[in-house]
Amino acid sequence: MAIGTDFAINSTTKVIAYGGAAHGASGAGYYTVLELHRWLQDLADDAGSTGDDYMDISRLTPSDKQFDTIITLVNGYTIDTAASEHLYAGSIIQAGGDTIFDGIQVIAGSGAHVQVIQNGAAITNDFWNSVPFGTGIKGLNPDAANGIACRFMFKVRDSAADIDGRRLLLQTREFGYSYTEFKLNGTTRGINVAALTYATDLNNQTASGTVAGWSDVTNLTAGYNGIDVNADSTLEYYYAKWDRGSRSINQFYERMKYLTRRGETTTLYGLAGQLFRGITHEVAVTTPRTSTIAEGAAASWSGGTGQVLARDSAGTATKLWIQLLTGVAPTAAQTITVGGGSVTAAGGTPSTERTLSFPFCGASTGSAIIGAYGFALETADLSVNDKLFDLTNTLRNPPNLVTFTVSGLVSGEDYILVGPGNAGALLDTQFTLNGALTGAAVTSVVVTGAIPADTPATGSIRIKRANGAWSRHPYSAWATSTFTITSADFSSNNAANGTNAFVSYIDVLASATTAAFQSTYVSDRELFVRRRDGGVTPTKTFETAATLGVAGGSVAVQRLSDA
Amino acid sequence: MNVLVNWATKVITVPRAELAFVSAGLYQLDVDAFRLALKDVEDSADGMAYPDTHRHNTQVVLSGVTYSRTFEIINGYTVLFEDLGPYTVRCVGANHNIADVKVVNQVSLLIGNSSGLITVATGAGPTAAEIAAAVWATVLP
Numbered sequence: 001m002a003i004g005t006d007f008a009i010n011s012t013t014k015v016i017a018y019g020g021a022a023h024g025a026s027g028a029g030y031y032t033v034l035e036l037h038r039w040l041q042d043l044a045d046d047a048g049s050t051g052d053d054y055m056d057i058s059r060l061t062p063s064d065k066q067f068d069t070i071i072t073l074v075n076g077y078t079i080d081t082a083a084s085e086h087l088y089a090g091s092i093i094q095a096g097g098d099t100i101f102d103g104i105q106v107i108a109g110s111g112a113h114v115q116v117i118q119n120g121a122a123i124t125n126d127f128w129n130s131v132p133f134g135t136g137i138k139g140l141n142p143d144a145a146n147g148i149a150c151r152f153m154f155k156v157r158d159s160a161a162d163i164d165g166r167r168l169l170l171q172t173r174e175f176g177y178s179y180t181e182f183k184l185n186g187t188t189r190g191i192n193v194a195a196l197t198y199a200t201d202l203n204n205q206t207a208s209g210t211v212a213g214w215s216d217v218t219n220l221t222a223g224y225n226g227i228d229v230n231a232d233s234t235l236e237y238y239y240a241k242w243d244r245g246s247r248s249i250n251q252f253y254e255r256m257k258y259l260t261r262r263g264e265t266t267t268l269y270g271l272a273g274q275l276f277r278g279i280t281h282e283v284a285v286t287t288p289r290t291s292t293i294a295e296g297a298a299a300s301w302s303g304g305t306g307q308v309l310a311r312d313s314a315g316t317a318t319k320l321w322i323q324l325l326t327g328v329a330p331t332a333a334q335t336i337t338v339g340g341g342s343v344t345a346a347g348g349t350p351s352t353e354r355t356l357s358f359p360f361c362g363a364s365t366g367s368a369i370i371g372a373y374g375f376a377l378e379t380a381d382l383s384v385n386d387k388l389f390d391l392t393n394t395l396r397n398p399p400n401l402v403t404f405t406v407s408g409l410v411s412g413e414d415y416i417l418v419g420p421g422n423a424g425a426l427l428d429t430q431f432t433l434n435g436a437l438t439g440a441a442v443t444s445v446v447v448t449g450a451i452p453a454d455t456p457a458t459g460s461i462r463i464k465r466a467n468g469a470w471s472r473h474p475y476s477a478w479a480t481s482t483f484t485i486t487s488a489d490f491s492s493n494n495a496a497n498g499t500n501a502f503v504s505y506i507d508v509l510a511s512a513t514t515a516a517f518q519s520t521y522v523s524d525r526e527l528f529v530r531r532r533d534g535g536v537t538p539t540k541t542f543e544t545a546a547t548l549g550v551a552g553g554s555v556a557v558q559r560l561s562d563a
Numbered sequence: 564m565n566v567l568v569n570w571a572t573k574v575i576t577v578p579r580a581e582l583a584f585v586s587a588g589l590y591q592l593d594v595d596a597f598r599l600a601l602k603d604v605e606d607s608a609d610g611m612a613y614p615d616t617h618r619h620n621t622q623v624v625l626s627g628v629t630y631s632r633t634f635e636i637i638n639g640y641t642v643l644f645e646d647l648g649p650y651t652v653r654c655v656g657a658n659h660n661i662a663d664v665k666v667v668n669q670v671s672l673l674i675g676n677s678s679g680l681i682t683v684a685t686g687a688g689p690t691a692a693e694i695a696a697a698v699w700a701t702v703l704p
Contacts, residue, residue, distance in 0.1 A: 426612070467571055468571020
């Protein structure tokens with residue numbers, strides 16, 4: 001179709017309207033802003049108007065060209081919204097500059113579905129994603145040969161006010177494909193280029209409907225929380241602590257993509273999933289502060305709004321971690337209102353911009369995750385190949401957690417003991433007590449020397465009592481040389497200074513066909529495994545040496561009748 | 564049957580009340596029941612940290628003949644029959660080595676072992692007189 005057929009000029013309103021075929025229909029027309037200007041100028045030098053194009057030499061000049069990509073409609077001429085959707089490759093300025101449509105050009109793979117986020121909201125009229133008639137590929141005005149997925153105009157100023165400072169966020173979040181975004185921090189006249197990646201994500205090939213059912217993946221802590229990811233006895237702080245449930249690490253990654261895909265409205269930290277990006281800024285705050293600061297709450301200050309994803313204290317916060325939604329990050333001494341409370345941005349440059357990851361959880365290698373800033377899973381869900389970055393942006397590597405499993409057990413009948421081994425026998429001299437145990441409510445057991453780093457975080461120890469018996473004591477923690485045990489009475493039959501103790505890695509009556517323990521691998525450790533069943537159907541004692549190695553270890557017990 | 568094990572001293576105590584009364588001064592120990600009682604103690608939380616108290620080979624049927632089970636106290640454990648004055652314990656149900664590990668006290672032991680075909684490492688084996696002398700020496704403390 002010719003531009004003159006698709007467009008008409010109203011003689012009264014001076015509105016230049018589009019009347020051609022709709023997006024996706026046969027004959028739908030799209031024209032550059034230069035073509036519009038040329039057409040208007042061509043009409044303007046006509047002796048008289050023809051058809052529905054009320055423009056000729058007798059009328060005021062309709063348009064002015066600064067550059068081929070910047071056209072100003074003058075003398076009251078304007079385009080309507082429909083017309084703006086059929087123009088590209090530049091900007092249209094009208095109403096004396098009170099209204100501006102700027103050109104957008106998206107560099108991305110062919111067929112990319114592009115979302116535009118403006119003023120904190122996803123634009124629902126995404127006409128630029130229309131499929132031109134007969135092409136089967138979404139994206140208006142593409143230029144595949146030059147890697148251009150679509151070209152269009154977008155209104156960035158209206159009624160003499162820039163819309164959110166003419167800021168636009170363009171993103172691709174198609175499940176099964178790479179997630180990316182491109183931020184335009186204030187469009188300029190002409191063509192604003194946004195580069196996105198739209199390619200198959202080989203680590204995201206599970207059907208969306210299947211991932212939708214993975215509801216056992218949950219965020220245990222949505223907010224500031226400490227996790228000792230690298231097992232150095234010191235907590236690092238993150239804004240999340242996810243539990244991947246029964247999913248592999250890559251399945252977890254897919255679930256994270258699902259929760260933030262295009263169209264997802266279920267919220268994360270109070271934001272619709274499709275808008276959730278993670279922490280964009282760390283903001284130093286100080287007094288005066290009033291009330292408490294809630295996490296997952298909306299925040300506002302002069303010149304911007306955001307969502308608080310974490311704060312280091314509810315009542316005496318010194319840092320906020322936010323996702324910026326509109327405007328610019330807080331500046332020095334600004335009052336930041338969060339819910340019913342407020343806090344003051346620190347002096348100087350209080351806001352530090354943080355690098356985002358797409359998706360928000362970080363990248364998957366297929367078997368490990370490289371976490372985004374401040375993002376974490378619980379330690380039990382991490383492996384030595386995962387990498388996390390805490391809120392100080394320090395890389396934290398989980399230890400090599402390995403599992404030793406004993407299988408072939410009969411629940412309720414087999415008692416299994418796994419202890420330290422030495423030359424095929426139980427090493428019951430693993431520790432010596434540093435201090436006698438004589439109290440009636442002992443909760444702390446100190447041994448001579450350091451407790452090995454591969455000792456499980458929780459478990460049980462055996463302590464030799466005065467009568468020679470090895471009493472079993474669960475412990476909930478250990479540090480350096482001290483086990484924290486469940487309160488135990490040593491006032492009689494006490495344990496003398498220097499008597500022996502050892503870690504009983506597994507020390508239970510079987511409640512399943514397997515029993516296991518997990519610990520941090522340091523170096524190969526010899527273990528001693530003993531299984532007994534002296535019940536109704538007795539079996540011979542099974543004993544064997546085993547090794548806890550870099551990949552863990554396992555033993556399948558034998559059960560020979562001893563009837 | 565209930566027995567007590569002192570893991571520090573490795574003494575297995577058999578209370579007289581756990582023996583079957585036969586007649587005045589004579590009690591009977593079912594060695595297999597004794598064995599099962601020990602297994603029940605071994606697989607407890609207390610017993611798991613210690614080596615086995617015994618070794619057992621079950622009875623075997625060959626050509627219609629049932630060869631008795633064997634029961635051997637091992638790993639330095641000893642057996643103490645509760646000393647409440649002189650009485651005799653008759654062992655039945657298995658060939659055993661209880662006499663070899665019995666704690667010497669006022670309790671006598673009727674071993675009750677039976678050897679059929681035995682293996683002799685060297686020589687022609689013991690004479691009848693030697694066998695009788697060995698049994699006599701074993702019965703009397």
